[in-house]
Amino acid sequence: MNILEKQSAPARGRARPTDRNGAVALRSLSKTFDGKHAVKDLDLDVQPGEFVSLLGPSGCGKTTTLRLIAGFEYPDTGTIEVSGLRVQDLPAHRRPVNTVFQSYALFPHMSVADNVAYGPKLKGVPRAEIRTRVADALDLVRMGEYAARKPGQLSGGQQQRVALARALVNRPAVLLLDEPMSALDRKLREEMQVDLKIMQRDLAMTFIFVTHDQSEALTLSDRIAVMNAGTIDQIGRPADVYDAPATAFVAGFIGQQNFFTGTVQTAGAEAAGAETVVVAGEVTFRTSRPAAGVEGGNGAEPGGARGKGAEVTVAVRPHDVVVEPLRSPGVNQVRGVVRAVSEIEHDVHYIVETASARVLARTRRGAEPPLATGAEVTCSWPAHAVHLFTA
Template sequence: MSATNAAPKAELSPVISLRGLVKEYAGQRAVDGVDLDIAQGEFLSLLGPSGCGKTTLLRLIGGFEEPEAGEIEIGGVSVIGVPPHRRTVNTVFQAYALFPHMSVAENVAYGLRQRKTPKAEIASRVKESLRLVGMEEYADRAPRKLSGGQQQRVAIARAIVNRPDVLLLDEPLSALDRQLREKMQVELKLLQREVGITFVFVTHDQGEALVMSDRIVVMKEGQIEQIGSPQEIYESPNSAFVAAFVGTQNFADATLGDDGTASSEATTFTANAERLASYSVGDRLRLALRAEAIRVSASEPDQPTNKIAGKLAGASFLGGEIQYVVIGVDGKEIYARSPLQEAAQVQAGDSVWCSWAPESVMVFAGEDGQ
C-alpha cells in the first residue's frame, strides 16, 4: 500500500483555516502572517529547521498559544480564545505523558471519563482504539513496562479515542530508534487512513515528511516557503532553501550565457530550457543537483557540458547504494550516489568524472540563498 497518496484539495472542505496568523515572542515574530487551509482527512506535515515556527503554529491550532493577530477556524468556527479542551483537537507531544499509576486501558479511557461518557461506551471505544494501534493485549499493563514504541502507540490511542476532528502530532517519533521510527511512520499513515482523522504532523526530518504526508508545508523564519505534495516538494522545490532542506547536497553559482548554458567557475551547465526561460543573459543563478542525479565514472563522459573532473575523496556503503565524495577541480565537494549494481570501479584517490543530465539541474535566482 502506498503511503503517499495524492494530496486532498484543502480548498474543497477545509477543517482548519488559518488567516493572517501572527505570533510574537519578545517582539520577534515566530509565526509571521500565515495563511493555510487543511482538508478534512488530510495528513499534512509542517517541515522546517529549528526555530522556523512549525511547533508554534501547531500550538496555536491546539489552543496552547494565542496569536497577536489573525484568525483560526476549526470546522468553520473561530476558536480564538477557546481553550484547548474545548477545541475538537487532540495533541500528541514528544513526551507521551502517560499516567504511571494507571494501566494502558485507564490511560486511554481518561479523556472519556472526564467527559462523563457512559461506562459501556468507554469500554468499547477503548478496546477499539487499542485495536487500531495494535495494543489490545497490553490493556492491563503499566506504562513503565512498555517499550518506547508501545508507549507512543498508547499515547496515540488516547488521542484518537475522543474522535477529534484533528490530531496534532509534535515530533512524536523523534525519541525512537531509526528502525522503529521507520516502522511507526508506515503504521501512523495507515492508521490515519483507517480512522479518517485530519493529522497535522510537525517534523524537522524531511524523509519522515516525504514518506507520510499528503501535503508538506515547508516553513522558514515564521513563514510558509512552499506547500505541495511530497513529489512536488522533492522534484520541484521553489527555492534553494527548500531544495537544501529536502536533501539536495550540491549547489553552484553560475552566470547565464547567450547560448542557453550557465557557467560556473568549474564547469558549464545545460538545463531544461523551461527552467531558464524566466532568466536573462548575464543573470546570476543558483544551480542545484541531487546526489542521485550525478554519475561517477573513471573515464571522461562523451558530452560537452554537465561534467566536471575531480578526485575521489571517499565512498560509503549504504546498503543498496554507494555514496561518493568527490573533490572537484574547484576544490569543492561533490556528493554523488549510485545503486550498488551501477557503482563505478574506483577507489579513494583516483581521478574521476562526475556527470549529469540537463533535466536534473534545478535553477534558482542567484540571490536566493540556502
C-alpha cells in the same frame, strides 16, 4: 477543571458551526515571542481526511503553528478555523482537536486503560461508552492485551501507541502530532510510520504532523508544507516538493544537493524548452528549467532575475550525478578526483573534489567494483537534473 483548561486562557469567542468536519484553515497567522516572529503571515488550508506534514529545521515555526491550532498559544493576528469553527479565541479544551506530544506524558500510576479513559471521564462520557471507546482505541493501536499494565512496563513504542489511543479516544476532528516518534529507534520508528499511515487512512481523519525528518514526511504525507523562518516556502505533494523545489532552501532541506553559484550566460526565453546556460567556475550548466524563486512564479522576464549576467544558484542532486573514468570536458560535467568512497546498502557514495567545488554523487551499486579513492573522474548529469534559483 481538566489539564487543558488549566493551560488555556478563558474563552474569548463564540464558535459558528459548519459541515466541513476535519478541515483546517489558517489565515494571515502571526505569533511573536520577545518581539521576534515565530510565525509570520502564514496561510494554510488542510482538507478533511488529509495527512499534512509541517517540515522544517528547529526554529522554523512548525511547532508554534501546531500549538496555535491546538490552543496552547494564541495568535497575535490572524484566524484559525477547524471544521469551519473559528477557534483562535477558544481555549484548548473547546477545540475539536487532540494532540500527541514528543513526550508521551502518560500517568505512571494508572493502567493503560485508565490512561486512555482519562479524557472521556473528564468530559463526562457515560461509563459504558467509555469502556467501549477505550477498548476500540486500544484495539486500533494493537494494545488491547496490555490494558492492565502500567506505562513503566511498556517499551517506548508501546507507550507511543497508548499516547495515540489516548488522543483518538476523544474522537477529535483533527489529530495534531508533534514529532511523536522522535524518541524511537529507527526500526520502531519505521514500524510506527506504517501503522500511523494505515490508521489515518482507515479513520479518514485529518492529521497534521510536525517533523524535521525529511524521509518521515515524504513517507507519510499527502502534502508537505516546508517551513522557513515562520513562513511556508512551499506546499505540495511529496514528489512535487522533491522533484520541483520552489526555493533553494527547499531544495537543500529535502534531501541532499550539490549547490553552485553561477552567472547566466544565455537566458532562455519564456517558450517551453528554451535553454538557459549558466557558468559556475569551471562548470557550464545547461537546462530548460526556469529559475525558481522569482516573484510571480517560476519564470522570469528576459533581462530580469534570470537574464544574462544575473547571479543564480544551481542545484544538482547527488543521485543525478554519474561518476566515470576521465573523459573530454563538456557541458553539464566537471573533472575531479575521488576523495572518498563508501558503500551503503545498494548505493555507492562518492565525494569528488574539483578545481573549485566538492561534488557528492550517489549511484546504484553495479557488477563492477566502485572507482577507487584518488582516481581522476568525470562527474556528469542530465540537463533536466539542473535546477536554478534566484534570490
